[in-house]
Amino acid sequence: MSKFIKILFSILLKVVLILTIAVGVLFVVYFWNLDQKLLGWVYKMVNRISDRKKQDIKS
Secondary structure, three states: OHHHHHHHHHHHHHHHHHHHHHHHHHHHHHHOOHHHHHHHHHHHHHHHHHOOOOOOOOO
């Protein structure tokens, strides 16, 4: 029974550790607004790539 409790405790400890790390990472992303900064950077890169094409506008 003692071996079973040790295995169960180690699994529970790993789950708690993984959840703590996940919550910490999500908090940092939310607190520093990293998702909006990343999307803003991607938006600028996409616009820079699409603006390279020459436009033939006739009026």
